[in-house]
Amino acid sequence: MAGKYQAPRGTFDVLPAPYAKEPVFEAHRWHAAESSYRKVAGLFGYQEVRTPIFEDIELFLRSSGETSDVVSKEMYDFKDKGDRHVALRPEGTAPAMRAYIDSSMGGQGVVSRLCYFGPVFRYNRPQKGRYRQFHQAGYELIGSPSPLADAEIITATVRYFKEIGLDNLVVKVNSIGRAETRGAYELAILSHVDKWLDGQDEEQQAKARKNPLRLLDTKDPDLRAELDGLPSILGFLGDDSKANFAALQEHLAESGVAYEVDDSIVRGLDYYTDTVFEVVSTEYGALCGGGRYDGLVEQLGGPSTPSVGVGIGVERALLVADMAGKAPRAEAPSRWYVVAATESARAAARTLAIELRSMGVGCTLDLDGRSVKAQFKQADRNGASMTAVLGDDELANETVSVKDLVTGEQKTLPRHVFLRIADD
RNA sequence: GCGGGAGUAGCUCAGUGGUUAGAGCGCCUGACUGUGACUCAGGAGGCCGCGGGUUCAAGUCCCGUUUUCCGCCCCA
Numbered sequence: 001m002a003g004k005y006q007a008p009r010g011t012f013d014v015l016p017a018p019y020a021k022e023p024v025f026e027a028h029r030w031h032a033a034e035s036s037y038r039k040v041a042g043l044f045g046y047q048e049v050r051t052p053i054f055e056d057i058e059l060f061l062r063s064s065g066e067t068s069d070v071v072s073k074e075m076y077d078f079k080d081k082g083d084r085h086v087a088l089r090p091e092g093t094a095p096a097m098r099a100y101i102d103s104s105m106g107g108q109g110v111v112s113r114l115c116y117f118g119p120v121f122r123y124n125r126p127q128k129g130r131y132r133q134f135h136q137a138g139y140e141l142i143g144s145p146s147p148l149a150d151a152e153i154i155t156a157t158v159r160y161f162k163e164i165g166l167d168n169l170v171v172k173v174n175s176i177g178r179a180e181t182r183g184a185y186e187l188a189i190l191s192h193v194d195k196w197l198d199g200q201d202e203e204q205q206a207k208a209r210k211n212p213l214r215l216l217d218t219k220d221p222d223l224r225a226e227l228d229g230l231p232s233i234l235g236f237l238g239d240d241s242k243a244n245f246a247a248l249q250e251h252l253a254e255s256g257v258a259y260e261v262d263d264s265i266v267r268g269l270d271y272y273t274d275t276v277f278e279v280v281s282t283e284y285g286a287l288c289g290g291g292r293y294d295g296l297v298e299q300l301g302g303p304s305t306p307s308v309g310v311g312i313g314v315e316r317a318l319l320v321a322d323m324a325g326k327a328p329r330a331e332a333p334s335r336w337y338v339v340a341a342t343e344s345a346r347a348a349a350r351t352l353a354i355e356l357r358s359m360g361v362g363c364t365l366d367l368d369g370r371s372v373k374a375q376f377k378q379a380d381r382n383g384a385s386m387t388a389v390l391g392d393d394e395l396a397n398e399t400v401s402v403k404d405l406v407t408g409e410q411k412t413l414p415r416h417v418f419l420r421i422a423d424d
Numbered sequence: 425g426c427g428g429g430a431g432u433a434g435c436u437c438a439g440u441g442g443u444u445a446g447a448g449c450g451c452c453u454g455a456c457u458g459u460g461a462c463u464c465a466g467g468a469g470g471c472c473g474c475g476g477g478u479u480c481a482a483g484u485c486c487c488g489u490u491u492u493c494c495g496c497c498c499c500a
Contacts, residue, residue, distance in 0.1 A: 009491070019434090069498050073425075091500090124498065125425075126491095134500060203497095219496090268499065278500095286500055313500030341458040374452090376460035391458055405460065 010124075010132025017330045024318045032328035033314050036163035037117050037137040044156045046115035046139050051095040053119060057087040062299060063094040065270025067210045074122040076132075088121035091269070092138040092311050093293070094300070100142060101302035111143040117314075129284035129316050140309035142297070147244045150275045150292055150308050151251035157288055157310045158257050161279065164317055165326025169287070172262035173252070173277040175245040176213065177237040179295075185236040186212040196226040213266040232263045241274050248275060271296045275308065281320045288312040332383030334362035336422065339375045341391030341401075349390045352400070356388075361423045363388070380405060388418065 007013050012025050020026040041048065057077050064071045070090050077087035089095050096116055105112050117137045126132060139156050141149045154171055161169050176182065189212040190197070197208055208215055213233075218224060237245065252259050259277075267276045267289055276291035290310030297305035321327070336356060340349035349365055356363045364382055366375045379387050389401040389410075400418040403410040413421070 006491070074498075120500085122499075125496095126493095127495090128493070130499070136500070284500080285498095289500070311500070316500055339459075345458095372458050373456085373460075378460085380460040387459080389459075393458085401458090403459070408459095408461085410459080 008132070010126035010130075012131065023322045023327065024315060026330070028328055028331045029318055029322075030314075031331070033135075033137070033164060033318060034117060036160060037115070039163055040156050040160045041115045041139070043159065044113065044139070044152065046113040046156075049096055049099050049114050049116050050118065051089075051099050051116065053121075054086045054088050055095055055098065057085045059094050059098055059300070060087055060090060063097070063269075063271055063296060064091065065211075068268055068270055070122065070268060074124050076121045076123050090122050091120055092116050092118070092136045093140065093271075093296070093309055096138065096140050096309075097142075097296055097300055097302075097307070100140075101297060101300055106143060106297070106303060106305055109143070111141070111149075114140045114142065116140075129319050131315060135314040136311040137314055138309060138311045140307060142307040142309075143305055144308075145294070145306035147247040147275075148251055149306075150244075150248045151255060151257075153290060153308050153310050154252060154259070154277055155255045155257055157277075157279070157290065157312060160312060161287070161317065165321045166317065166324060169258070169279050171252075171257060171259040171277055171279050172265050173248065173259050173275065174233070174261065174263050174265040175237055175241055175248075175274050176233060176266060176272060176276055177241045178273055181236055181238045181241065182213070185233050188236070189213070189215060189230065192230045193223070193226050196223065211270070214268070216264045216266050234261075234263055244274055267291060271299070277310075281316065283323070284316045284319055286313065287316045287320060330383070332385065334364045334382070335385055336361060336363035337375070337379030337382060337384035337387045338363050338365040339372060339379065339387050339389045340366070341372050341389050341394075344392060345390040345395055348395055352388060352390060355419065356422055359419070359423060388422075 012021065014020070014025050014027050014030050017026040017028060023029065040046075057075070060071050060075065066072060075087045075090055077085065079085055096114055100106065100112065100114065105114075115138060118135065119133050120136050121133050123132060124130065137160065139153055141153055154173070158169070158171060161167070177185070190208070193208070193215065197205055200208075215223065216227065216233075218227075234242075234245070249259070249261070265276050265278055267278070271293040272291040273294045274292045276289075278289045279287045281287055288310055290308070292306070292308040294304075294306040297303065297307060338349045338353045338356070340346040346369070353363050353365050364379075364384065366378060370378070376387065385405055387403045387405060389403060391401075394400055394412070394415075397412075398415045399412050400415050401410060401412045402418060
């Protein structure tokens with residue numbers, strides 16, 4: 001029966017596998033998601049930053065763009081007791097960059113590789129694969145303008161997906177150029193859809209005027225048809241952008257990354273320049289989003305610093321991995337369960353448990369004076385693969401009876417021999 | 425933020441307005457007083473999401489609310 005209180009709307013509890021409401025909320029899957037994140041960080045040399053989950057709201061208004069939906073209508077913001085206007089972070093890049101600048105990690109032409117893993121918040125309507133508190137694993141490469149940097153981030157992203165069992169994903173890449181050249185393309189879009197736009201409501205028109213690029217990734221079939229014949233943004237890029245995009249593709253091919261160019265990828269945050277990319281699933285939309293943001297550090301008050309990064313949606317990645325039948329093995333809390341077969345052996349069972357743990361061997365035992373049968377049942381349910389049984393006979397002979405719960409085999413060993421083999 | 429479906433035992437779900445709300449699985453106890461996973465017997469467990477209303481009578485009909493799922497907006 002559900003209790004009086006439950007996890008707030010759009011949030012969930014991560015629990016031991018038997019109790020989790022959905023496979024994706026199973027604790028061992030999160031352990032795998034986190035260790036994969038760390039493994040990829042190690043493989044590429046990224047170091048972790050952990051930033052607060054809330055920040056001055058200005059940080060997000062400045063970086064993501066005030067007109068983006070993420071900040072204009074999906075932010076969890078509030079005034080604290082000191083009347084500071086703060087917001088639960090809606091994404092991971094801006095805080096990481098804020099920390100980077102705040103701690104003067106840049107300078108002297110250093111290239112910084114930073115990564116993070118943690119909850120982010122967006123106030124929108126929850127659905128499967130869409131939560132108000134969800135998690136992002138992110139990698140940020142700060143200080144290099146080279147397309148090799150873009151390729152490295154994408155390669156790391158693909159490796160992350162591979163680590164959690166998703167190895168057939170295709171990355172969609174695009175280049176949206178620089179602010180200087182984007183204006184011409186935005187005009188081209190607007191004049192192309194001019195007539196269609198006249199028939200739209202106020203909200204749609206305002207949106208289109210503020211960020212015409214956002215029209216490109218629409219799902220509306222009418223608009224889709226209307227966009228037919230619109231020249232690609234790739235033809236509007238400046239020479240540098242063109243060269244970088246071509247180089248990026250070469251580097252991706254060189255790294256064996258499966259990718260395709262999709263000029264409808266535009267991303268929802270305003271800070272991107274040149275490279276943008278994502279991996280999408282048919283069921284849950286984007287699994288990650290990333291790209292280059294050469295203006296961001298400067299925008300946040302740091303020195304002009306070219307950067308590129310990615311945010312990976314952990315829930316969606318796990319959801320898709322689960323659908324693909326890729327699940328990490330559930331972990332047993334401990335391998336051994338110490339059973340007291342007689343009342344007089346309970347103290348000895350406790351002593352044995354203490355000894356095992358001091359050797360670094362995990363074990364569990366009954367605390368409530370339950371029957372032998374119940375203890376074995378607990379051992380089974382606990383996921384223990386072995387039981388160490390102590391009763392009057394074992395005490396008298398200084399032995400331990402070892403039962404393998406998988407094969408059902410049982411044998412009695414001298415106590416000192418048991419202690420030697422217990423951590424095998 | 426807009427539209428629709430659903431919420432009954434720990435879980436998956438039955439349940440024409442009419443006794444004391446059921447099944448399967450799980451759980452507990454016993455058969456087996458020193459042995460789990462199989463079998464058999466017994467048992468515990470429910471404010472039918474929450475709050476109102478209609479009715480002689482509501483799990484069932486109506487309204488509100490909340491959570492969840494689906495679509496839209498948007499996104500990871």
